[in-house]
Amino acid sequence: MEHSSIELDLKGEVCPLTFVKTKLYMEGLKSGEQLTVIFSSESAASSVPKSVKDEGHTILGIDQEDKDTWKVHIKKA
Incomplete structure (x- = not known):
């Protein structure tokens, strides 16, 4: 089953x-x-994932795409 992610x-x-x-x-x-x-x-x-986790959500991963771009993958609780 495929899980689509919203950006x-x-x-x-x-x-x-x-x-x-x-x-x-x-x-x-x-x-x-x-x-x-x-x-x-x-x-x-770095700060948003910590705050989101404090809200009870799950951080699935953080990818650095290039020197100026990060993608943070979050799953809603």
Whole structure:
């Protein structure tokens, strides 16, 4: 069974807006749905996963695509 992931592109955004936008988007998802958030900020790529995990969601992985792009894969609780 294939799980599709929705992408949220937050390149160019900075903390704390990156977490606020991620959190608001997560609220619209159903339990078990996956979201991939794309960041261009290394600080967002490290702080947002911690905050999302504190909210009870699961971090499935973090991929660094290139020197300025990170993808954070989240599964909604």
